[in-house]
Every structure is written in C-alpha cells, then in structure tokens.
Amino acid sequence: MADTIFALSTAPGRSGVAIIRVSGPQAGAALETLSGEAKPLARQAALRRFRDGDGEIDRGLVLWFEGPASFTGEDSAEFHIHGGRAIVEAMLAALSQVQHLRPAEPGEFTRRAVENGKLDLTRAEALADLIDAETGAQRRQALRQYEGALYELYEAWRTRLIAAAAWAEAAIDFADEEIPDDVFGKARAGIGEIAEEIQSHLQDRHRGELVRDGVHITVIGEPNAGKSSLVNALAKRDVAIVSETAGTTRDVIEVHLNLGGYLVTLADTAGLRETSDAIESEGVRRALARAEAADLVVLLQDGTAAKGAAFSGADLVVWNKADLPWPEPREGLKLSLKTGEGLDALVAALTGKVAQKLEAPGEAPPITRARHRHALQEAADALGRARAAHEPELMAEDVRLAMRAIGRITGKVDVEDLLDVIFRDFCIGK
DSSP states (O other): OOSEEEEEOSOSSSEEEEEEEEESTTHHHHHHHHHSSOOOOTTOOEEEEEEETTEEEEEEEEEEEOTTSSSSSSOEEEEEEEEOHHHHHHHHHHHHTSTTEEEOOTTHHHHHHHHTTSSOHHHHHHHHHHHHOOSHHHHHHHHHHHTTHHHHHHHHHHHHHHHHHHHHHHHHHTTTSOOOTTHHHHHHHHHHHHHHHHHHHHOSTTHHHHHHHOEEEEEEESTTSSHHHHHHHHHTSOOSOOOSSTTOOOSOEEEEEEETTEEEEEEEOOOOOOOSOHHHHHHHHHHHHHHHHOSEEEEEEETTSSSOOOOOOOSEEEEEOTTSOOSSOOSSEEOOTTTOTTHHHHHHHHHHHHHHHHOOSSSOOOOOOHHHHHHHHHHHHHHHHHHHOSSHHHHHHHHHHHHHHHHHHHTSSSOHHHHHHHHTTSOTTO
16 A cells, blocks of 8 residues: 555536545645645645646645545545546646556545555445445445444454353363363353344345345236336336237336335336247246246236236235226225326335335344355354354354354455455445
C-alpha cells in the first residue's frame, strides 16, 4: 500500500457535483499540487482553485483527512468539483501527473480500509450491498449489517469459543495438577450452547440471501389463462407477448420488480397442456422445472373454463376473467386483467407472501452470503465433533477449527485468499 490511489467516487457522467477521492502517503502532496495552497485543517472544508499545467480547471471544495482518522485509515483527500465531464477528466489527468499516484482498482479504497482495520469483511460486504440496494428491504438489511450486526454476533461466538477452548486446554496442560473435576464438563456445555445457536442461525430459510438477491416468483397455468398479461400488468410495461393463440409463450421470460419494497424476479412460463409440438413441449417442461425451483408459485386459472389446470403446490391461486360469466363459483383470488379488477388485491397478497417468507421475528441478523453460510456450517460441524469428543485434545482441536471458520467471515484469520473474490465486483472509486 505504498502507492497513493485516486478515483472518481461519484457516479460517472454529467452531474451537479462530483467527488474525487485520493488515499495514500502522497494524498497531501496531491492536494497541495492541484490547489497551490497548504492542506486545510482536518475535516474542515476549504474553497480552492484547482490548476494543471494549462491553467485553472475548476473551483471547488477540498476536504483533508489525516490517517488513521479516515475511511481507509490512510491520509486522504477529497476534491468536490462541478460534475461536468470535461472538469472530471481534467482533474483525473492532473492527478495522474503527480508523482507516486495511480488510478484505484475496483474496491481498492474499501480493501485498504479492511487491511488497515477500519472495517471487517462483513461491513465491507454490506457497503457493496448498500451501493447496489434497489429496494427498501435491501437497504435496511445492508445498513444493519454495515452497522455491525453480523460482526458483533460472530465475534461474540468466537470470544465464547476462546473461553471454551481455554477450559479444554486446561484439562490438557494441567492433567497432573489439582484442577476442578468439572473443567471438561464446562467446556462441553459451553460448546453445546454455541453449536445450538449456530444451527438455529443457519435455519433461517435463506431469507437474508433472498432479500439481497431477490425472491423468485413463477406464474404458471394453462394456455390463455392470462399469464403474460399478468406479468405485463405487474411490470407495468410490455414484457411478454400477449395473444389469443395458445402456446405463444414457449420459454421462460423474466422481469425484475420492486414489490412492496422487496426485490422479486417474476417469471412468465409456457401454458400447461399436452402437446405434440416438440418446442412447446420443452416449454412446458421448463415451466414445471421453474415452478419446482421457485420461491413462490402463482397458479393463474381461467375462471370461464370448465375446470382449472391440474397443478398442486401453488402458494397463491388466482382466477382470471372476472369480467365474464363463470360456470361455477371459484375458491381463490378473483381478477380481471381486462378491467384491472382485483389487481391491487393480488399485489397486496403477493407482497404479503413475500414478506412472510423474508421477515422473521427476533433480533438475530440474517445470513446474507453463501460464504458466510459455508463457514458457519464448517463451524457447526466442528463443534458437533468437539461436543462428542471424549479426549480434551480432540475437543480443543475442533474448537480451534470452529474459531478459524468463524474468523474467516469477519476477516480475523486466513483472509488474504478471500480479498480478491470479495472486492472484484466493487465499483471503481469505492
């Protein structure tokens, strides 16, 4: 980290204000070179003119952060300038001419914050989630994690495991000494409590990942039931082709929606029927496969038909064409995609189903990434072995394995090989 890095930290393109961030040992020199004046007092904005070899570039604010009291833990500077493309390009070009400065790689500012102890890995990942958040649920979950909810939970487990390991180590190191008879039993009891808490944490129905990545909802039903019309109505735009010809939809069509503050992926599928057409038959197979893999399934039925589709396992049954006569009363939500009758009730019912799936009572923060889940499962397995061990040496070794697995989540141990993976999807300037 001997290099000093710089990048545009606001979104590229035309804007009222743009912020360029500089971090590293030469950040102060870069500020003085472009402004022609000494650094301002730390954390106090100062109005300056910025120049390069050809003259004045712009007039704006500078902020100076002296390490370690900065986001990255290093000396850092921020240039708040007008957001015209020509101004931004000229400022970046001027910074590139300052000795020992180079453009930042994606996520490099946050990576330096982690390496300098300003953030743990769970907070760094939450920062990426905050930037990418598209819905209120995603924002709330990411903010809670960024404020340390996961870190505090996992570090509390690791701290308690250190204590349990100390009891097991005492039984080993002082086997010939006068130590209490219940030392080994205390270690086993503590390990058991933590193991049960981790298992309970793992049994969360993946709700954290679903909030982050989106809930998959599949609309299924017979041809001409109105599936494509329903998807278009929920998306509020023409996503799927609507036709009275049966079998128009032959592949799965997806659209991403913000449904009541939750991110969902809504899938339109081929109509369920027996057919000799090989392509349509493949579409039916894919429809059934998508329904099997979906988080929620909406079965859309034609209320005017003599009978509904032969499909079981739907989370929500909806009868379309309420504006036409029906041969008999129907059980389920009633809808007319032609008039819009019942659409608000359907949206409310869908939102309720999604919320029921994602919201859970209690204060425990949800698991948000597969790597967290994998490490926690490793820890749970190791603690299961430790709990069953009859020798303190075996117990102590498995407790150490569990501590290392939890430590990898927050960045306490063995993280160097994880950093490239974690930060590769970050945006430049963050």
